[in-house]
Amino acid sequence: MLDTMLGNYFPILLFILVGLLVGTLCLVAGWLLAPNKPDAEKLSTYECGFGAFEDARMKFDVRYYLIAILFILFDLEIAFLFPWAVALKEVGLFGFVAMLVFLGLLVVGFIYEWAKGALEWD
Amino acid sequence: MDFLLPDFTPAYPEIFLLFMICVVMLADLFAGEKNRLLSFYLSLLTLAGCAFITYGIYSTEVRYTFSGMFVGDAMSDTLKLMIYLTVAAVLIYSRAYISLRGLLKGEFFSLTLFATLGMMVMVSASHLITLYLGIELLSLSLYAMVALQRESAVATEAAIKFFVLGALASGFLLYGMSMLYGATGTLHISELTKSIQQGTADHDIFVVGLVFVVAGISFKLSAVPFHMWAPDVYEGAPTAITLFIGSAPKLAAFGFVMRLLVEGLGELATDWQGMLVLLSVASMAVGNFVAIAQLNIKRMLAYSTISHVGFVLLGFIAIGENGYSSAMFYVIAYVLMTLGAFGIIMLLSREGFEADKISDFKGLNQRSPWLAFMMLLIMFSMAGVPPMIGFYAKLAVFQAVLEAGYVWLVVVAVVLALIGAFYYLRIIKFMYFDAPEDTRPILFKPDVRILISTNGLAIVLLGIFPQALMGLSLSAIQHSM
Numbered sequence: 001m002l003d004t005m006l007g008n009y010f011p012i013l014l015f016i017l018v019g020l021l022v023g024t025l026c027l028v029a030g031w032l033l034a035p036n037k038p039d040a041e042k043l044s045t046y047e048c049g050f051g052a053f054e055d056a057r058m059k060f061d062v063r064y065y066l067i068a069i070l071f072i073l074f075d076l077e078i079a080f081l082f083p084w085a086v087a088l089k090e091v092g093l094f095g096f097v098a099m100l101v102f103l104g105l106l107v108v109g110f111i112y113e114w115a116k117g118a119l120e121w122d
Numbered sequence: 123m124d125f126l127l128p129d130f131t132p133a134y135p136e137i138f139l140l141f142m143i144c145v146v147m148l149a150d151l152f153a154g155e156k157n158r159l160l161s162f163y164l165s166l167l168t169l170a171g172c173a174f175i176t177y178g179i180y181s182t183e184v185r186y187t188f189s190g191m192f193v194g195d196a197m198s199d200t201l202k203l204m205i206y207l208t209v210a211a212v213l214i215y216s217r218a219y220i221s222l223r224g225l226l227k228g229e230f231f232s233l234t235l236f237a238t239l240g241m242m243v244m245v246s247a248s249h250l251i252t253l254y255l256g257i258e259l260l261s262l263s264l265y266a267m268v269a270l271q272r273e274s275a276v277a278t279e280a281a282i283k284f285f286v287l288g289a290l291a292s293g294f295l296l297y298g299m300s301m302l303y304g305a306t307g308t309l310h311i312s313e314l315t316k317s318i319q320q321g322t323a324d325h326d327i328f329v330v331g332l333v334f335v336v337a338g339i340s341f342k343l344s345a346v347p348f349h350m351w352a353p354d355v356y357e358g359a360p361t362a363i364t365l366f367i368g369s370a371p372k373l374a375a376f377g378f379v380m381r382l383l384v385e386g387l388g389e390l391a392t393d394w395q396g397m398l399v400l401l402s403v404a405s406m407a408v409g410n411f412v413a414i415a416q417l418n419i420k421r422m423l424a425y426s427t428i429s430h431v432g433f434v435l436l437g438f439i440a441i442g443e444n445g446y447s448s449a450m451f452y453v454i455a456y457v458l459m460t461l462g463a464f465g466i467i468m469l470l471s472r473e474g475f476e477a478d479k480i481s482d483f484k485g486l487n488q489r490s491p492w493l494a495f496m497m498l499l500i501m502f503s504m505a506g507v508p509p510m511i512g513f514y515a516k517l518a519v520f521q522a523v524l525e526a527g528y529v530w531l532v533v534v535a536v537v538l539a540l541i542g543a544f545y546y547l548r549i550i551k552f553m554y555f556d557a558p559e560d561t562r563p564i565l566f567k568p569d570v571r572i573l574i575s576t577n578g579l580a581i582v583l584l585g586i587f588p589q590a591l592m593g594l595s596l597s598a599i600q601h602s603m
Contacts, residue, residue, distance in 0.1 A: 094127055104144075105140075105144070108144040108148060111148060111151070112148070112151060115151045115152075
């Protein structure tokens with residue numbers, strides 16, 4: 001039984017091996033075969049043809065993270081809703097009410113973030 | 123495929139609490155700045171409602187629901203009632219403190235209630251995923267609560283440490299659980315036991331999983347060597363939050379250990395017994411020795427907590443009804459003492475002054491004899507002086523361990539408890555024999571005075587008449603095993 005179980009995974013092992021091989025082969029070939037003549041202009045940061053204004057590693061406004069988190073939250077809700085909508089006939093009234101409870105909790109969270117001003121930029 | 127309606131009865135308190143959290147959150151949003159106390163009263167009302175419901179559905183039967191993922195039994199109901207009481211006491215103690223520090227916000231109450239919900243799920247879980255869900259709900263709420271004082275650098279640092287180490291602990295726990303799943307093919311706690319009994323699973327995989335699970339548990343319990351977060355978090359968090367972290371979650375952690383180690387992995391007791399012996403001795407030793415060197419009382423109490431965790435683990439090492447019920451008694455006693463100790467620290471603090479140095483207790487007897495007397499009771503109880511509850515708790519645990527045949531362990535524990543008595547007695551010496559450095563009057567409201575007096579009285583009375591609480595713990599354990 002164990003043999004067949006492991007046997008099922010053989011294509012995956014093959015896939016990993018081939019993937020690794022192709023990946024390393026490309027990198028190594030590029031490194032070995034490509035001409036390499038660096039100068040200061042080539043190594044500087046590319047910014048639309050101008051000289052770079054500042055370091056690219058700067059601080060981001062924390063509000064971006066807030067928006068991103070809120071986005072993920074409601075994005076996941078959609079990921080949850082699709083299978084539910086497809087299987088609505090099978091899950092019946094119980095599934096319907098369970099999803100309503102879930103959506104109700106989300107709405108409370110949504111009202112909370114809205115009233116707290118998390119959706120305003122300033 | 124047909125979906126049967128599950129039996130909601132055992133989960134009524136959780137459902138009610140979740141509903142009320144939404145109400146508290148929304149009510150607080152629209153109540154405005156002047157009516158902030160509305161959330162306070164609503165939270166207390168919620169806890170009272172939960173207590174009423176839990177008392178109503180209390181029964182000695184074991185009731186499984188939600189496809190066996192959730193269980194209601196005597197132990198979960200008893201622990202839940204204790205949790206409500208503790209959280210209510212935390213809220214009443216904290217009220218003045220948080221309103222002086224601008225923390226009297228809706229978030230304080232909603233996060234406290236969310237953490238309470240997490241604790242309830244923890245003690246009622248009969249499935250590893252439910253257990254994990256409960257512990258994460260509790261932990262995430264606690265991380266946010268520690269960081270509630272956003273402008274305070276110390277609190278933010280404590281929150282980050284707490285979060286990083288807590289996440290690591292969760293990882294350990296999950297890894298251990300995945301090992302258990304790999305060995306048995308089930309996540310149901312009751313079926314784990316069955317598959318160990320049948321001996322179909324590989325013992326080695328079990329033991330590796332067990333090591334990780336025990337490490338995760340030790341993190342959450344703050345047992346040595348996984349205790350590093352506790353002193354920093356206790357010191358850095360606002361005292362009201364420290365009080366919360368130090369009290370109710372320990373009750374839930376007890377339930378957590380019972381569910382996972384005793385109910386799920388009870389058949390492997392010989393394997394985890396040795397690990398717990400190590401953890402217990404190390405916790406008692408490190409906790410008691412390092413506490414002596416502390417000048418900050420919150421830090422000192424953190425180390426004291428670590429040593430108390432060592433004593434609680436003794437009860438688990440003893441294995442059997444007496445051992446577990448003595449551990450439960452110890453946890454309840456510990457929670458009573460912690461409530462009082464941090465409650466008094468908060469009473470001594472005022473705007474811009476934290477009262478978190480040990481020297482702030484100097485001459486307390488002259489400033490407020492009643493408060494000093496209450497602190498005396500609490501410190502005597504923590505040190506294990508008869509007739510306080512702390513003495514009986516230690517006695518019960520020692521008896522159970524003696525019956526299990528670990529004489530050397532009891533000797534070590536008694537010696538370490540004696541060493542620990544030093545730093546508790548030092549506070550008493552400061553309060554009664556030193557002159558006060560600070561002569562400002564101590565002001566507090568009558569409700570807090572009643573609460574602290576009840577707390578002190580409970581420590582003495584339950585120490586003189588421990589049978590009631592001991593019987594409660596014993597019957598809770600007996601009906602759940």
